[in-house]
Amino acid sequence: MNLNGRSKREGTRNSYAAHPIVQVLMTGIFRSRLRLALLGMVMAVPLLCLAAKEFSMPKVQPAFSYPAHDHHGTENVTVGLDPYDNATKGNIFVVNYRDHDLLPVLLVVTNDSNEPVQLSGIKAELVTADGTKLSPATEDDLYRRISHPKASGARVPIPFPTKRVKGGVGSKEWNEIQSVQFKARAVEPLSSQAGFLFFDISGLSNPLSGARFYLTGVRDSAGHDLMYFEVPLDKYLETAKQH
Secondary structure, X not given: OOHHHHHHHHHHHHHOOOOHHHHHHHHHHHHHHHHHHHHHHHHHHHHHHHHHOOOXXXXXXXXXXXXXXXXXXXXXXXXXXXXXXXXXXXXXXXXXXXXXXXXXEEEEEEEOOOOOEEOOOOEEEEEOOOOOEXXXXXXXXXXXXXXXXXXOOOOOOOOOOOOEEEXXXXXXXXXXXXXXXXXXXXXXXXXXXXXXXXXEOOOOOOOOOOOEEEEEOOEOOOOOEOOOEEEEOHHHHHHHHOO
């Protein structure tokens, strides 16, 4: 056995070994960098999820299944409402409408008759307990409100590039605004149509308590107006308290 050769190889390996103090310092630096990297990954996950979030329309039930509804037995047409008045329900949206003093309300119109129902001339109105009349925000209203938030509202920028489409509204917000609103022009027999209405509730502490929703302009297939629909919102609040 060539002991001299072995000794030379071992000596060569040992000559590259770092000093013990250097090894300790390097280990400490590595651990610090590892901790910083892991912390960065943990902080990035919620931001990535937020950046990847897309609006998805909730599953719609027949209008009569919502606590707040009005059924017309003669025409067999029902109008139902589902306010999205809390943070949990509002998580389906890309935009935090509560921060902009906007109340999203899901409107569902169910036609259980054998003839189509026309919605092209409908008018919606929310009347609060003190008689304040609120009309749904238009698409332009939503753009203006979201692209020009109040100066007092602190907004944390997302460190990801976001394509701007109109003003200060990003592409995902733009797509949501266009797809979320109620735009149905008719309801076919034995089917439902749904979409959201947005009401400006700035300055109102409890807009739903004692409020009533009115829908006019619903017409039958011959063009005749149906009796207006009136939906008390207290029915929704009473059911919400039980859950």
